[in-house]
Amino acid sequence: MPELPEVETIGRALHLQLVGARILQVEVRQPRLRRLVDIEALVAGCVDRRIEAVRRRGKYLVVELNRQRCLVLHLGMTGSFRIEPAGAPTLPHDHVVWELDDGRCWIFHDPRRFGCVVPASLSLDDTGRRGPLPELGPEPLSDGFTVEDFHRRLSRRQAPIKNVLLDQRVVAGIGNIYAGEALFMAGINPRRRAARIGRDSCRRLHRALREVLTEAIACGGTTISDYRSVDGLRGRFAVHLQVYGKPGENCPRCGAVAKIRVLPMAGRSTFYCPRCQH
Numbered sequence: 001m002p003e004l005p006e007v008e009t010i011g012r013a014l015h016l017q018l019v020g021a022r023i024l025q026v027e028v029r030q031p032r033l034r035r036l037v038d039i040e041a042l043v044a045g046c047v048d049r050r051i052e053a054v055r056r057r058g059k060y061l062v063v064e065l066n067r068q069r070c071l072v073l074h075l076g077m078t079g080s081f082r083i084e085p086a087g088a089p090t091l092p093h094d095h096v097v098w099e100l101d102d103g104r105c106w107i108f109h110d111p112r113r114f115g116c117v118v119p120a121s122l123s124l125d126d127t128g129r130r131g132p133l134p135e136l137g138p139e140p141l142s143d144g145f146t147v148e149d150f151h152r153r154l155s156r157r158q159a160p161i162k163n164v165l166l167d168q169r170v171v172a173g174i175g176n177i178y179a180g181e182a183l184f185m186a187g188i189n190p191r192r193r194a195a196r197i198g199r200d201s202c203r204r205l206h207r208a209l210r211e212v213l214t215e216a217i218a219c220g221g222t223t224i225s226d227y228r229s230v231d232g233l234r235g236r237f238a239v240h241l242q243v244y245g246k247p248g249e250n251c252p253r254c255g256a257v258a259k260i261r262v263l264p265m266a267g268r269s270t271f272y273c274p275r276c277q278h
């Protein structure tokens with residue numbers, strides 16, 4: 001499932017490719033995504049509008065159109081975008097096709113259909129509380145994400161830290177892979193209650209999150225199975241993963257002393273070193 005670095009990579013690629021293009025028409029081939037596509041609203045919101053910017057908020061992309069409209073996009077588990085010359089053959093699971101005025105098509109493809117395409121007014125505020133964006137916590141790479149605020153947010157939560165990191169209202173954009181990697185880097189056991197994390201550990205976790213996300217963005221994200229950027233390229237961060245997907249391997253920090261373990265938490269596999277993470 002794409003997380004912040006993957007969505008950021010896709011958003012940057014779409015921004016470069018799409019800004020300045022005008023949408024001539026939109027074809028919805030399958031409206032039954034995670035949220036039913038409102039075809040009439042999508043056509044009214046897109047057609048004859050120019051694409052002005054593509055930005056990311058959490059795991060969402062917001063495509064800004066002129067005259068105060070936007071599209072809110074989520075990739076779900078398997079969503080991807082590609083850009084093709086107009087008239088190129090479509091594939092199974094191509095659900096929405098935007099025809100552009102420069103002879104290209106922009107296509108949303110999503111085999112499992114957990115993604116969404118929602119037309120909206122651009123007058124969303126920055127916290128995303130209005131419109132189709134749900135409540136989202138701070139962006140972990142922004143100046144607004146401070147150790148103090150992060151510590152305050154964790155101190156209110158009794159759930160295991162790993163699960164709390166996945167809560168988009170606490171901090172936006174983190175998913176299973178980067179939560180696990182950051183906890184390993186910070187030496188924190190994923191089962192520890194969030195409220196029991198002290199100031200120093202919180203500072204280490206804050207730094208680890210920023211480090212792992214920044215590095216992963218520089219690598220174009222992580223491709224485990226089907227994530228691809230707009231140009232079809234795989235993310236290159238997988239080789240830098242330290243614990244994710246490595247059960248039974250030697251811990252990269254304490255070596256042969258301990259092996260990476262896997263633990264189901266909130267329905268997802270969590271990888272950690274029982275010796276290095278407390």
Ligand SMILES: [Zn+2]
Binds near residue numbers: 253255258277
């Ligand atoms: Zn270890």
